[in-house]
Amino acid sequence: MTVGRGPKVRAAVLAATMLELADRGYADLTVDGVAQRAGVNKTTVYRRWRDRQSLVADAITDQIAAEVPIPDTGGIDGDLRAFARSLIRTLAGPTGQAIAGTMLAGAARIPEIAGIKQRFFEDRIRRAEPFIDRAVRRGELPAGIDPAELIKTLIAPIYLRLLVTAEPLDDFLADRATAITLAAARAGAIPGKRS
Amino acid sequence: MTVGRGPKVRAAVLAATMLELADRGYADLTVDGVAQRAGVNKTTVYRRWRDRQSLVADAITDQIAAEVPIPDTGGIDGDLRAFARSLIRTLAGPTGQAIAGTMLAGAARIPEIAGIKQRFFEDRIRRAEPFIDRAVRRGELPAGIDPAELIKTLIAPIYLRLLVTAEPLDDFLADRATAITLAAARAGAIPGKRS
Numbered sequence: 369m370t371v372g373r374g375p376k377v378r379a380a381v382l383a384a385t386m387l388e389l390a391d392r393g394y395a396d397l398t399v400d401g402v403a404q405r406a407g408v409n410k411t412t413v414y415r416r417w418r419d420r421q422s423l424v425a426d427a428i429t430d431q432i433a434a435e436v437p438i439p440d441t442g443g444i445d446g447d448l449r450a451f452a453r454s455l456i457r458t459l460a461g462p463t464g465q466a467i468a469g470t471m472l473a474g475a476a477r478i479p480e481i482a483g484i485k486q487r488f489f490e491d492r493i494r495r496a497e498p499f500i501d502r503a504v505r506r507g508e509l510p511a512g513i514d515p516a517e518l519i520k521t522l523i524a525p526i527y528l529r530l531l532v533t534a535e536p537l538d539d540f541l542a543d544r545a546t547a548i549t550l551a552a553a554r555a556g557a558i559p560g561k562r563s
Numbered sequence: 564m565t566v567g568r569g570p571k572v573r574a575a576v577l578a579a580t581m582l583e584l585a586d587r588g589y590a591d592l593t594v595d596g597v598a599q600r601a602g603v604n605k606t607t608v609y610r611r612w613r614d615r616q617s618l619v620a621d622a623i624t625d626q627i628a629a630e631v632p633i634p635d636t637g638g639i640d641g642d643l644r645a646f647a648r649s650l651i652r653t654l655a656g657p658t659g660q661a662i663a664g665t666m667l668a669g670a671a672r673i674p675e676i677a678g679i680k681q682r683f684f685e686d687r688i689r690r691a692e693p694f695i696d697r698a699v700r701r702g703e704l705p706a707g708i709d710p711a712e713l714i715k716t717l718i719a720p721i722y723l724r725l726l727v728t729a730e731p732l733d734d735f736l737a738d739r740a741t742a743i744t745l746a747a748a749r750a751g752a753i754p755g756k757r758s
Contacts, residue, residue: 489727489728520720520723520728521720521743523723523727524719524720524722524723525715525716525719527719527722527723527726527727528715528718528719528722528723531722531726532684532718532722533684533715544752544754547747547750547751547752548716548743548747548752548753550750550752551746551747551749551750551752552742552743552746552747554746554750555742555745555746555749555750556742557739557742557743557745557746558743559739
């Protein structure tokens with residue numbers, strides 16, 4: 369392999385993994401299928417990824433990094449709306465549907481899915497921490513509030529629509545989720561960090 | 564068939580349907596399997612239920628009626644807590660797991676599931692209306708608040724745990740969901756009924 373091919377191979381394999389996930393779902397995804405789709409040898413895949421799980425986890429984490437910018441609108445209201453809108457766009461789009469469908473359909477039956485779901489979720493919370501810290505410093509949120517619990521309050525109504533009520537995933541939903549979350553935070557209904 | 568056997572047959576068939584759902588899931592449930600389990604003829608089932616979908620919908624609706632009492636603690640805080648706790652008990656128990664797993668695993672792939680999910684959900688909101696109306700009359704909630712939106716705010720954090728974060732379904736969660744919902748309602752973050 370020549371110098372400089374590494375990152376291209378990595379990108380091609382991860383893109384192929386997302387397409388296989390969308391077409392087949394996690395249960396039927398194979399390293400063979402991914403390698404064929406990416407136009408590389410199976411051994412090339414196994415040189416970089418230990419197993420199917422770490423490959424899928426890397427592909428999903430990369431996708432999230434590409435799709436979820438860290439908002440900085442100058443206020444917590446705008447930041448939460450932007451964050452909620454970007455989650456909604458991910459979940460409503462074809463890649464997001466593939467990710468969500470794969471994670472949720474498999475969750476009950478395939479134990480290794482749990483790790484991927486956890487990673488997806490933790491990554492999202494990590495991306496929210498900077499703007500929540502800024503809001504605390506500006507006095508817009510109570511000091512010591514747990515960013516993970518704040519973000520869970522924000523995303524709960526979005527996942528309810530996606531998975532339970534099948535109502536539209538639109539910008540009004542982002543605004544509603546933001547209003548609920550800020551009201552709850554200001555009323556002290558969202559717990560602080562355990563320290 | 565002798566007089567008085569009707570309700571017993573109905574109860575036996577619905578109970579068998581729930582057991583088949585728990586064991587096989589919706590996708591693999593057959594009227595034949597239900598009839599065998601209930602110890603009746605397939606024709607006896609088809610005399611009462613048009614198809615598999617209406618049978619499953621009836622079984623789930625019956626189960627909800629049995630498991631979800633309408634709370635009346637004298638205050639909206641207590642009523643919402645009781646309602647959330649009873650939902651959590653249903654979802655955490657074996658029957659609830661069967662229902663949730665069946666509805667969600669199948670939702671993406673089997674179109675007829677959508678109707679059952681809708682019915683499960685509407686039934687739950689119907690059961691909440693009386694205590695929400697009482698709270699409005701007592702001045703604990705804004706007049707004109709939409710009971711469906713209030714209940715969705717309450718159950719969103721519960722479904723997030725069940726389906727996304729896999730955190731414990733416990734009474735603390737019921738208290739948290741209640742506090743978030745009341746803060747949002749009082750801040751005007753939950754919309755009113757469209758009239």
